[in-house]
Amino acid sequence: MKKRATVICRRGDHILLVARRRTKWALPGGMLKRGEQLSDAALRELKEETRLSGKSAKFLFQHRGRQKHHHVFVCDVxxxxxxxxxxxxxxxxxxxxxxxxxxxxxxPTKLIVKALNGNRSKR
Incomplete structure (x- = not known):
């Protein structure tokens, strides 16, 4: 199963989503490069896809999809x-x-956001 660094950027009650041509909306992120740390991959993918520079990538949780293993990070911009x-x-x-x-x-985007909101309500 492929590892993917998945990024959540929040502004209040809003989350940043991205989409390629003719695809569904998704959270920013992507596959790791050889030898790359997960948090570095999260920041790199965010910058590559949205031109936003995250201050840091904080690990939140993992989500195993059918094809990818998402390592979910939150990034402040x-x-x-x-x-x-x-x-x-x-x-x-x-x-x-x-x-x-x-x-x-x-x-996976819907499930990750649902898990994120579930985690927030337990605090």
């Missing part, structure tokens, strides 16, 4: 920073957490 689709990404936008279950989003 400056409030004034504006994401711009870059590299293989065609669009990116901030989406209210409550809208994600109804959005054309990947199943």
């Amino acid at each position: 400056p409030k004034s920073a504006k994401p711009r689709a870059s590299n293989e990404i065609d669009r990116c936008r901030w989406v209210h957490v409550a809208d994600i279950p109804r959005l054309a989003a990947s199943e």
Whole structure:
């Protein structure tokens, strides 16, 4: 199973999602490069896909999908920073957490956001 660094960027009740041409919305992220640390991969993928520089990547939890093993990180970005689709990404936008279950989003994205909200409500 492939390891994937998956990134959650939050602004209040909104989460940053990305999409390639003609695909569902997803959380930013991607596969590790040889010898790369998971947290470094999370920051690199965020920058490659949205041009945002995360201050740090804090590990949250793991999610095993059917094809990929997601290592989920949260990244803080400056409030004034504006994401711009870059590299293989065609669009990116901030989406209210409550809208994600109804959005054309990947199943792992929906499950990860649901787990994130479940973890937050237990605090």
